[in-house]
Amino acid sequence: MRIRLALEADGPAIHAIYAPVVESTAISFEATPPSSAELARRIAAHQEAHPWLVAYSDRGVLGYAYAGPFATRAAYAWSVETSVYVAEAARGRGVGRALYRALLRLLVVQGYRQAMAGISLPNPASVRLHEASGFTQVALYRAAGWKLGAWHDVGWWQRSLRDPAAEPVAPAPPLALSSLGVEALAAALEVDASLPT
Numbered sequence: 001m002r003i004r005l006a007l008e009a010d011g012p013a014i015h016a017i018y019a020p021v022v023e024s025t026a027i028s029f030e031a032t033p034p035s036s037a038e039l040a041r042r043i044a045a046h047q048e049a050h051p052w053l054v055a056y057s058d059r060g061v062l063g064y065a066y067a068g069p070f071a072t073r074a075a076y077a078w079s080v081e082t083s084v085y086v087a088e089a090a091r092g093r094g095v096g097r098a099l100y101r102a103l104l105r106l107l108v109v110q111g112y113r114q115a116m117a118g119i120s121l122p123n124p125a126s127v128r129l130h131e132a133s134g135f136t137q138v139a140l141y142r143a144a145g146w147k148l149g150a151w152h153d154v155g156w157w158q159r160s161l162r163d164p165a166a167e168p169v170a171p172a173p174p175l176a177l178s179s180l181g182v183e184a185l186a187a188a189l190e191v192d193a194s195l196p197t
Contacts, residue, residue, distance in 0.1 A: 001055055001056070001057050001062060001095065001098065001191055002055070002056060002057070002191060003053055003054070003055050003056075003098060003099060003102045003189045003190075003191055004053065004054060004056070004189060005047065005051060005052065005053060005054075005177070005185075005189075006043050006047070006052035006053060006054045006064060006066070007043070008040035008041075008043055008044050009040070010039075010040075010043065010054050010061060010064070011035075011036035011037060011038075011039040011040030011043070012036040013054070013060060013061035014036075014039045014043075014054070014061065014064050014085075015033065015034070015035065015036040015039055016061075016087070017061070017063065017064065017085050017086070017087045018033060018034070018039070018085055019033035020088070021085060022034075024148075025148075026120045026145070026147045026148055026150070026152045027120055027123060027126070028120075029120065029145045029147060029152075031147070046066070046068060047177065048176045048177055048178060049174065049176060049177075050066065050067040050068050050069065050080060051066065051067055051103065051106050051107070051110075051177060052064065052065070052066040053065050053066065053099055053102055053103055053106075053189070055086075055090075055095050055098060055099050055191075061087070062086065062087050062090040062093075062095045063084065063085060063086035063087055063090060063095045063096060063099055064084070064085055064099070065082065065083065065084040065085075065096075065099035065100060065102075065103045066082070066083055066103070067080040067081065067082050067103060067107055067112075067115070068080065068081050068082075068083075069081070070114070070116050077173065077174065078111070078112055078113040078114065078171055078174060079112070079113065079114040079115075079116060080107060080112050080114070080115055080116070081115075081116050081117065081118065082100075082103060082104075082107075082115050082116070082117050083117065084096050084099050084100055084103075084129065086099075091125070096129045097129065097132060097133065098191050100129065100130075100133040101133070102188055102189050102190075102191070104133065104134075104159070104161065105187070105188040106185070106188040106189070107161055108161045108162065109175070109180060109184050109185075109188055110174045110175045110176075110177070110180070111171065111172060111173070111174040111175050112161050112162075112174050113160070113161055113162050113164055113171065114158060114159070114160060114161060115135070115158070115159045115161055116156060116157070116158050117130055117135060117156070117157045117158075118154050118155070118156055118157075119154065119155050119156075119157065120145065120147075120152045120153075120154055121140075121152065121153040121154065121155050127155070127157075130157045130159075131157070133159065134159045135157035135158060135159040136157060136158060136159070137155055137156070137157050138156055138157065138158045139155065139156040140153060140154075140155050140156070141153060141154045141155075141156070
């Protein structure tokens with residue numbers, strides 16, 4: 001398994017992973033699966049500031065992870081919301097952990113300070129993944145979303161990427177991916193050799 005930055009051309013593979021989640025679960029609160037073209041547009045629109053990654057092998061794309069703005073006001077510029085989705089056939093093989101490890105390392109290099117993740121409940125697999133990745137639950141919104149004939153709670157998990165108390169001056173703006181050196185990018189995306197493929 002390898003991890004790289006997602007490309008617009010990954011839209012169909014990402015769609016194949018995400019569409020069943022949207023159609024048959026409350027894991028995503030989207031009502032209609034976005035098209036491959038829409039997913040390609042999302043990658044192109046956000047990749048420079050908020051990375052999208054794919055894990056792949058000779059069997060194709062195994063999963064993807066991405067970050068997005070946590071909120072729009074200027075003071076939130078150093079916080080991101082993160083998500084990970086793994087193809088059904090690749091679940092339970094360390095793909096989600098590897099994607100999260102790479103995504104979080106890349107966000108640190110870019111200068112982000114906090115990562116947040118909303119999880120529609122119940123979703124024990126996602127809770128385990130996030131907690132194994134260093135996130136802790138910080139909030140619970142009761143009956144926050146209606147999907148598939150039921151109300152669903154949403155829990156929020158948070159992970160610090162850098163200690164804000166260790167930085168006595170105002171932080172620099174997060175870096176764009178294009179401003180990172182090749183070595184820094186390669187180091188962030190390196191997969192632990194002990195993970196299964």
